[in-house]
Amino acid sequence: MMATLPRPRDAAAREVKVDVDIAHSFGALCVHDGLQFAVRENEFLCLCGPSGCGKTTLLDILAGLLKPTRGRVLVHGEPVDPKRHNISFVFQEPSTLPWLTVRNNVAVGLRIKKRPEAEVRRVVDDILGVVNLRGYEDYYPHQISGGMKQRVAIARAFATDADVILMDEPFVSLDQPTRERMQAEVLSIWERKKGTIIFVTHNLEEAVFLGDRTIVLSAKPARILADVPITLPRPRNTLSPEFMRLRTQFASLLNSALPSRSGR
Ligand SMILES: Nc1ncnc2c1ncn2[C@@H]1O[C@H](COP(=O)(O)OP(=O)(O)OP(=O)(O)O)[C@@H](O)[C@H]1O
Ligand SMILES: [Mg+2]
Structure with missing residues (x-):
């Protein structure tokens, strides 16, 4: 049975903007094997995971475009509804x-x-x-x-x-200098305008550079391997020991969770 999150009681919990508790399969293919997390108002959350683990599927579910097989997504405590909520989507290819x-x-x-x-x-x-x-x-x-x-x-x-800005690997097709400039621009626009961002990437360095928090997903069926606040001050130095430590920690988690070659 689906676990339900406790209702918000204290002030901090009321700040929850997006509350996720879902599982999803396409027919016999189980993509999400029970994902549960919450995103706070004005939080910049990065979601990292290997190719094919279901990141885009998760964004579709978060946007209310795809109904999960099980569970629900709440925005401000209400079931997500694209007609009622204002959800922005930035795709991999500029749209x-x-x-x-x-x-x-x-x-x-x-x-x-x-x-x-x-x-x-x-x-x-x-x-x-x-x-x-x-x-x-x-x-x-x-x-x-x-x-x-x-x-x-x-x-x-x-x-x-x-209400929420969903970004699906928006810089993946850019060269490295352009990508770095765009990362800085997204941070500067977010610092000025604020907003709740869920940013998907399979680039761990990008996740540690951008996010207030990073969730690392396993290969499918995706589950949460790590959910870690990134408290390094911005602008972040990608060469600092603390930055490298986090990136290495996430990389080894991902490597340890990759399916064996003989697997799917
Ligand atoms: N509409 C669909 N019908 C059936 N299977 C689907 C559908 N959409 C996605 N899938 C499958 O679900 C899995 C997850 O796909 P998804 O596109 O969400 O992965 P992803 O993590 O975004 O991958 P990438 O990093 O390559 O963009 C894949 O195995 C994919 O083939
Ligand atoms: Mg994708």
Whole structure:
């Protein structure tokens, strides 16, 4: 039977924004074998796990796009519902709308919410400044680079004060210097705008660099191998002993949990 989390009682527990207790199978394929965790308001949570362990499936469930075989996802104590909650998704491949300019791509969510045009302009101008896209407002997606398109997608995700921002390996297709710049930009936008972020990556260094906390998942059927707060001050030095210690700890956990070659 599914274990239920205790109802929030103290102030700290009330801050819980997303409360997850799920299991999921696609037919006979068990992907999640019982995952339970909570994410706090304005927390930056990184989810790390090997390819195919069910990270994207988990994000689909968190977004309310896929119903788990068992269990539930609560946002602010209510079952997640894409019509009721404002969930932003940033995908691996930049997802811009090719027929809209940069400005209008970022404004899309605000316009759907019918925000006054003056507010749309103010928010979009502000956020385009944060992601370094001032001067490109009137460009179309085909006129800008892949990294810039991803910045448009990130700006759009933050523009609407989402309940939760889900990011699915958003930098995986970028070269290392661009990836590092984007990581710094996401942190700077999050530090200014705040928001509850669930960031999926299979890059352990990225997880330790970005997150307030990292959850490491095993290969499927995925279970939680570690759930560790990262308290290192930002900006984090990837060469510091403490940083390397955490990364090595996560790497050895992942290696020890990989299926044997003879397995699936
Ligand atoms: N709609 C579906 N129907 C059946 N099986 C699926 C479906 N979606 C995903 N799967 C399977 O579920 C497992 C987890 O897939 P998922 O895409 O969530 O993994 P992932 O951790 O995001 O992998 P990657 O790191 O490669 O992106 C895989 O074995 C995949 O084949
Ligand atoms: Mg995936």
